[in-house]
Amino acid sequence: MHIISQVHSRACSLIKMATVPEPKRKTCSYSFHREPLTPLIELGSLVTDDRLKSFVGRYGDILTVLKTVVDPVPLQTLLQFYDPELRCFTFQDYQLAPTLEEYSILLSIPIQHQTPFLDVPKEVDFRLIARALRLSVKEVSDSWKSSGDVVGLPLKFLLRVAREEAEKGSWEAFHAQLAVMIHGIVLFPSMPNFVDHAAISIFIGRNPVPTLLADTYYAIHSRHGKGGAIRCCLPLLFKWFMSLLPAGGPFVDTQSTLKWTQRVMSLTSYDIRWQSYRMDVRDVIVSCGGFRNVPLVGTKGCINYNPVLSLRQLGFVMSRRPLEAEVVESVYFEKRTDPAKLEQIGRAWKFVEAKDGSVLGKKFAIAMPDYTDWVKKRVETLLLPYDRMEPLQEQPPLVLADSVPAEHYKQALMENRRLREKEQDTQMELYKAKADKLHLAHQLREVQGEDASRTRGNV
Known part of the structure; x- marks a missing residue:
């Protein structure tokens, strides 16, 4: 009788769990504005196969970013899972976070272990800009304009001179001018039809990856819970997210029958395409100077991110818990408001700590139970934005024989x-x-x- 009572009680609990909706976190609506890119794409088509290798070798694979068609629905879904305290996206039993290493590989641009972009120079060096863009000093100074609260070069001017260089067959000059336009309009968007001084400075510095990641995190963090426009390099964020999702099977097969939110909620850590072989990451930047994580300076502000949360994503076994000790220090502020902090971050980037696989552990994207349990407890605090879904594909069993x-x-x-x-x-x-x-x-x-x-x- 006692056993029957226990079974009945358990059944009632299950029924109650099935009928009482799980509490969910509030969702927000985000917008993803991009300037018309037809003129840039047309110019990009002039970089033919025989010149493409030279262009990519000098400026990275930014033409692919230029041509990437961004679907706003996956990004809208992704942002609902943002975890502001940990600077990552927390899902049912796994976490995702864009990293310096992934952005570097997606762009084919190495990360320079040097101080990246910190701020726009106070004085405009027209000679330096003219040399980088293969223009005369007079052309640059005469065309230098202001737009809103920024200064720089109008896109119309740069399109004209680039077309002229292409007609003359001056491909080095054309490549430089095309690359700086992609920097100003796609990688570091600021004002419509305008390439601002910040984008030009980053182009000249040849180390854009830390700034790109900073702008991504800053844009998401500053709009979290508020909704509105997300202004950063959207094609790169989109490419990163899509690279981790299943490329075939039930997830793709159900795209016409299930909403994006339902498909994402059906995914478990077993379904994610961890980067263990797609991206051959040997060294991971884990901290800078006195910071226990990585402080980033963007074109709009400063923020940190926590590489330890992404070790599994980069192909390493995740077993070290708890994580709280690794993510205690937060950096988030507008650049203009704290020059002392900005200087501190600049000094920290002179002492980059990168760890290789021998220190980080076995190179395979497996999570130990203590990590998975930790994520699930995090979800209990953070809550999920949507109703849970049954996995679309068969999952491995939770418990096997003691021998396996x-x-x-x-x-x-x-x-x-x-x-x-x-x-x-x-x-x-x-x-x-x-x-x-x-x-x-x-x-x-x-x-x-x-x-x-x-x-x-x-x-």
Whole structure:
């Protein structure tokens, strides 16, 4: 009788849990404005295959960022999971946070272990700007304008001179002018149709990744809970988020039948595409100077982020808990309001601490139970923004026989999935290589045909 009573009590509890809605956190509506990019995309198409390697080698893969079509719905969903205290996105049993290393690899731009952009120079050095943009000092000084509370060069002027350089075949000058426009309009947007002094200074400094990450975190953090416009490099944030989501299977198959929020809420840590092989991260910047995390200076303000939260994301085993001791120091303020703090951050970046795999631990994206439990407890405090969903794909069992530890089984499953995904990626690369080969062969035949026609015409 006692056993029956216990079973009945348990059943009632389950029914109660199923009928009482779980408390949820408040959601906000965000907007993602981007300037019309058609003129820049048209100019970008002039960087043909024979010149692309040189462009990417000097300025990074910013043309891909320029051409990235941003779907606002995934970003709108992502921002609802922002955890302002920890500077990350906290989901049901995992956390995500953009990192310096990921942004660096997505852009093909190395992170310089030196002081990044701190502030716009007080005096405008027209000679330096003219040299960087392959223009005369007079052209720069005569075209220098103000827009709102910033100064810089109008996009209309830069488009004109870039077209002129392309017509002359002055490709080095054209590349520099195209790159600075992408910096001002896409990477570091400020005013419409305007490339401001900050973007030009970052372009000249050749170390944009820390500033890009700073602007991303600052834009999200400053608008958290308020809604409104998010102004940062949206294509890069979008590419980062999409790179972690399943690229096939039920998540993709249900895109026409389930909302984005439902699809994301169906994901567990097992479904995420951890970067263990897609991004070969050997060293991770974990702190700077006296800071226990990484302080970042953006074009609008300063903020820190906590790389320790992203070790699993970068492919390392997550087992060290609790995390609170690693994320105690917060930095968040507008640049103009605290020059002393700004100077302190600048000094800290002269002493970058990067740790390699031998220190960080085994290179495999597995989370130990203590980490997963810690995240779930964090969720109880933070709450989730949407109703939970059943996983769309089969999950590994929580408990196995004593002879087969559950984490080892999960690791084997993830390794098997990793190999399948790698095979798919390799097949796509092979398909692209074959298509490129056919395209080049077609171009060669066209050139040979033109040469033959000219030869016949001269006979």
